[in-house]
Amino acid sequence: MNADPNFINLPAYFERIGFRDAARPAPTLETLRALHLLHPQVIPFENLDVLMGRPVRIDLASVQRKLVHDRRGGYCYEHNLLFRSVLEALGFRVRSCAGRVLWGRDADADLPPRTHMCLVIEIDDTRYLADVGFGGMTLSAPIVLTPQLEQITPHGAFRLEAAGADTYVLQTMIESHWASIYRFDLDPQFPADYVMSNHYVSTFPQSVFVNNLLAARLAPGRRYGLFNRTLSIHDEREGTRKHELESIEELRHALTHEIGIQLPDDTSTLDAALRLIGTHQA
DSSP states (O other): OOSOTTOOOHHHHHHHHTOOOSSOOOSSHHHHHHHHHHHHHHSOEEOHHHHTTOOOOOSHHHHIIIIIISOOOBOHHHHHHHHHHHHHHHTOEEEEEEEEEOTTSOTTSOOOOEEEEEEEEEETTEEEEEOSOSGGGOOSSOEESOBTOOEEETTEEEEEEEOSTTEEEEEEEETTEEEEEEEEEOOOOOHHHHHHHHHHHHHOTTOHHHHSOEEEEEETTEEEEEETTEEEEEETTTEEEEEEOOSHHHHHHIIIIISOOOOOSOHHHHHHHHHTTTTOOO
8 A cells, every 4th residue: 555644545445436437536516426325335334343352543544454455344433534535635625523423312311422423525615414434324425514404315314403503413214203313513623533532432331332233334225234133124115124143154144245344354353252242231
């Protein structure tokens, strides 16, 4: 790999996600939409390194090696760092932001810390939220930063709810009601901010990433999600099906085929981590 720590290998990234534009694409909304759709359908969301006791490195060289060259996946910092670097190399104006995850939390619960990375892109004086790294509810298209506007993406309806000055809550339509995903504002975040939050989510004993297997990938008309031993397949026509995976072999098969991960070579450490799935107490 290139010795420059800020080097982004665009041809390798384009090959990884199946982007076939032969020329260097212009920084347009059409380009953003094309990349945003392809990325989460090819590069999965996963936290295997955390479960295996490996450090999650979020410098650009490490992220490219893992997500592009090793054909692995990662979580929000890895996905959105890679995506931001690609967009900036193409000439997009990108702001890195941080979100408080509300998904799966009671509405009256205290606000959690800022542990999610998302991006705001400005194109022709219009701002868009872009996010290729939120697991099973990852966006498959950028959405315009306009509150209370229902926006239809290739994988469902989303909207932004105003929550204060330059503060928004991303929501999605689930069974005829709006469910909150995360809250974010436009305060710019810097590399040191993500280093600190990445360390927290990958090492804090009560972190959801430390205590559970999480993996997900989008596909045309589908969302695949794996939480511990439960594989969920949401099909836009057939609804949601869930399967309980009983063995290490079934987990490996789901991670490889439905989720699309090229599994780590360290099979003994991986299998030991998979055996403990569902036994931790968060």
